[in-house]
Amino acid sequence: MSILNTTKLMISRKIFAGVRISPALFTDQGKSLSTSAYFLAGSQWRLEHGLGKCGNEYGPLTSIPDWSYADGRAAPLSYSKTRRLKDKEELAKSIKKQITQMDLAKEYHKQEIMDLSKKRVGKTSLMNQYVNKRFTNQYKATIGADFLTKEVMVDDRLVTMQIWDTAGQERFQSLGVAFYRGADCCVLVYDVTQTNTFKALDEWRDEFLIQASPRDSENFPFVVIGNKIDLDNRSVSTKRAQNWCHSKGDVPYFETSAKEALNVEQAFQAVAKNALAQENEMDVMNEFPAPITLNPTNQPSKDNSCSC
Amino acid sequence: MGDFVKSREYDSFRSSIPQKKIVVDGDEDRTWVIYDAGPRNIRCPLVFLPPASGRATVFYKQLLTLSAAGYRVIALDYPVYWNMKQWNEGFCKLIDYLRLDKIHIFGASLGGYLGQKFAESTYLAQRVQSLILCNSFSDTSIFQQSNSAPAYWMLPGVILKKMIMGNFERGRVDKGIAASVDFMVDSLDSLGQQELASRLTLNCMNSYVEAHKLGDIPVTIIDVLDTSALSVSVKDDMFKCYPSARRAHLKNGGNFPYLSRAEEVNVYIQIHLKNFWGSKESALSGDREMEMLSTKSTESDDSTSN
CATH class of the missing domain: 3.40.50.300 (P-loop containing nucleotide triphosphate hydrolases)
Known part of the structure; x- marks a missing residue:
């Protein structure tokens, strides 16, 4: 363990x-x-810190905790700010989820920022x-x-x-x-x-x-x-x-x-x-009874043409 | 008999996931065969549509892995339909019968084409939440068979099989690919003349997908770089149809990567479905989502995973 x-x-x-x-x-x-x-x-x-909500470009998995660059040099964005910053389309997609997850996210908010600035490498x-x-300062x-x-x-x-x-x-x-x-x-x-x-x-x-x-x-x-x-x-x-x-x-x-x-x-x-x-x-150095020939010179494209 | 049919995994599939037969339009001859695995309370599952040559069982590796991971996955065999409109109506009735609000579709080859056509026909109602297209196409003119397609219904099964087998890989392939081809051939053998003829008719009748209607639907295109049944220009056309699609490449895997490279395909499927976690359209059970989202299952997690 x-x-x-x-x-x-x-x-x-x-x-x-x-x-x-x-x-x-x-x-x-x-x-x-x-x-x-x-x-x-x-x-x-x-994730190890039980933190967890997160997202990606497509949207809705996430409540994106705010993050600002390293060591608290910039104040973390507030939730509402983050949301304003997000582009509208993405927001529309993820808003539902965010509402349900917001409370959870807030709970972890503080610890997260501290640790994040220490550990994430980008x-x-x-x-x-x-x-x-x-580039976004928001951390997901x-x-x-x-x-x-x-x-x-x-x-x-x-x-x-x-x-x-x-x-x-x-x-x-x-x-x-x-x-x-x-x-x-x-x-x-x-x-x-x-x-x-x-x-x-x-x-x-x-x-x-x-x-x-x-x-x-x-x-x-x-x-x-x-x-x-x-x-x-x-x-x-x-x-x-x-x-x-x-x-x-x-x-x-x-x-x-x-x-x-x-x-x-x-x-x-x-x-x-x-x-x-x-x-x-x-x-x-492909020494196995090689499945697919990777090298174009070894295998002319005969087999690759469409036979439909 | 290929390696896959004899494998313990396949046994486990046959013994753990029941086959169901459903008639939706009052015609006994038109029976949908489905394998429904995973939590039933999920209303937006991932539905697998097989290629012309295969039955629902060709997705057994996806069904086993993904249902074990907490996803609801359904693989199905379509009955005999001779045109797109009938097929769309039949499929729509089926998903109504199964009480599914929306579906994610994984379509391989013909399955992918049917998935796109269905998404196109229901684009106003948005029944299709997302598409994963594997070695698929969006325009049947690539097969250059639209003249002969209307006569398929009367061709003997042997000839139809031969038409399909002609596309299967020959020559040196690795063990996984060889096994996948064997499995597919078995699957093809089990299809009757009517089934085959109708699938090929759908496959080759002149038509194309109006991709602009699917603009809002997230698409992942799984593309095998060594595959031989589809030419590069067909693939390029797919990418052009869905410029914002995610492109998931596999270095090799032949025509049936869901069999030969199941591990990697399953990863791509999960990454695709990950985008819907937490929404109503998620195919993953809520409990599992929470589990995935946090390593330590704290109390707060439990309380929100209702």
Whole structure:
């Protein structure tokens, strides 16, 4: 039991991004290769604190507790303010649920803000900034898992990257394994203002390798992101992070701010690149009586054309 | 016999989820076969519509997993209907009979098309809350069969089967995909000539979905990248029809990912349904929602999960 709990805590502190690039449809026309990548992110800790209501882009699961950036520097928004800030459509969808959940949310409100500013590293924000070019100060805990897709150009190839953001909550572990497996790249995220989130990277890396059990765990591509560099109270130096990355086999390291969209694009570009490289490697060393040929050159698109 | 039919999981499905037969329009020949699993108090379940080649049982992996997770899930076989209008009316009567306010639809191939058509025909009443489309299409002209479709009713079953089997994967595939194809072939074998002919007629009669009427419905499109029955342009058309749809990609899995990649498909379904938690349209039981939303089942959780 206690082990499970630690796991959850760890999860909360960083992102796991398993990007998995996939075989794609090779067709006679158009796209030469489309690839999907999966990215897994760690959990939100808020769940462990019994907190819980949360939401996502579609709306109604949520009563969104207000959140303001880190350490109480900005006063938390009031509930009503948050609601005003939300765009109307979303509001209309979720309003019913909010009313019923408001009381519950208020109850937890205080504790949540304190803890949040300490523990969350901004995985979902990074994803949103990268895919939707949006940043919000409102905090929504990720429940279970979520994913976003984005098409990117990597080395002149159009690649569909699927980015997974997961909560490492116990109950979702069963849900987890299916997509941890087959990830092509894993992104670890920590908060540069929180030393403990940096320290947890080790555990997270190990955890991922256990869960995903990639064929070549020594060389599995990771990317490390230090987030929230827009904040002043930095506590993990670039040097220190770089040293850690170096010791793990020259893991690419990026410092970003999801809030100010600093470096986010570059970081994910690197993720996509590494993931794609990983996939190409997989093709070469595919030693099983291989199901599907991933490499377009090995299998002309004969089988892929529509036979209807 | 494939691996799936002999599996313990399939046994457990056959022994735990009862098959029900329902006649809705007074015609004994038109019997809907349904498998209804999960809490009955949920009024907005997820309904699975099978592809032309399969029966409701092809979704047994979803039924088992999702009902165990607290979702109400219904898989069904449609009876013989020869045109879209009849099918829509029949289906509407069925969901009325089952006392469902709204439904989420998971449609595979033809099932997805029928789901879209049903959503289109009821868009004013909004009976369809959301759609999950798996290897589906929105325009039958892609099959280029609209000329011969009217004659399907008189073709022998063998020929009809052959038409479908022609699309099944051959060549080297992994174990899961091979087993899924075997299962599908078994399923196809069990369909009578009338059933097959009517499904293929629906499948190929010239028609398309007026996607603009479905603008408000959340859609997830499950897309298998290695699948061979549908060409890329068909998939692109789907994405164009539903520009705001979530795209759930699977690297591989063949034509029947709900069998061959059930784990991943189930994850996508749960992520899709997660968006409705807490609303009246949730397919998950209230207790489970609360459980999911908070790790520690505190008293306050219990009190709100009524």
